[in-house]
Amino acid sequence: MDPSITISFPARADFVRVARLAATGVVSIVDWTVDDVEDFRLVVSEACAHLLDPARQATSLTLRITLHGRDAEVLATADGGGPSNGEVLETLARQVVSALADEVSFQSVDGMAAVRFTKRPKQPAPRSADDQG
């Protein structure tokens, strides 16, 4: 079974940083380079920004990050919220996620707004710096 972590946090922008730290922590385990980590951080931020749109009135966000080999699959959902929570909104954040992630879906999950994407590292797994001697 592929390793996975799930983190839930209040639907507030200042908590997104915590989610980003968790998300980048996961991909650093499989030795992503800093450039790939930075891109991943951007996508996670924008996915959260998309779900934090005030029209949804979400109460919390949940982020599940699953590693498939070195690829990271993220499912972010907005929990609670108003009747329009599950609607697909045209946000600029959505455009950014679409541009940066490799496979993207904005299909709602159980009536909740959701962003699902896979990010593949551009750089292959490097040999450790010690081996480069």
Place this chain on the structure above:
Amino acid sequence: MTGEGESLDPDVLPDVGELFESASREPRAREELVQRFTPLAGYLARRFSGRGEPLEDLIQVANLGLVKAVDRFDPDRGVQFSTFATATILGELKRHFRDRTWAIRVPRRLQEGSLAVNRAVTDLYQELARPPTVAEIAKRTGLNDEEVLEAMEALQAYSTASLDAPNEDDRTRLQRVGEPDLALETLESWTTVVPYLKDLPERERRVLYLRFFQDRTQAEIAADLGISQMHVSRVLSATLDLLRERIGETRG
């Protein structure tokens, strides 16, 4: 404005394809494309603000990326222009910060670690001829992985602008939708407003579109529509009041 007033996504507005076809021949078509996606460039620039670089500079960098994207885009490759433009603009912004990391403002408690990490990244890039991993940076700096990630977070020069968290005067972006000087920042709220636009008279829709989506000044709109600037101001004010009222009614 779209015919039905249903969407403000510049990619689905009519004639983007036609504009690209004629962009190579007609400077005005190129200019129109740049103008149409200027809000996207502004949005991305704002994502990098608050770290010591003037927003105006960042907007210029982002606009430069947009112009490059317009010039390099190949419509035959089957990629939406907004996707291509986003990647190009972000690349430009990231390069800007990479060249100017000395200017990045970092919270004091993270300063020492961030500087060490930044130095290690630069050195390891050169030594390894590739970007280093987190583990490699940790080993070089003597920090642990978590500390490296935290320092990177501070160095990232990237902030999630709060979409719904109250700002300094305790109002949300949606509530600020009526303030012309916040035109670009309010774009995301248009998703809320769009359903109500189709009930507006054509001229009111046109004024809103030009002001908030095209980021045109009131004077420019006045010239475009052949009315006075005062009139544009009144139309904006009255229309936004009406929209706020209708959204308020719907939300109870």
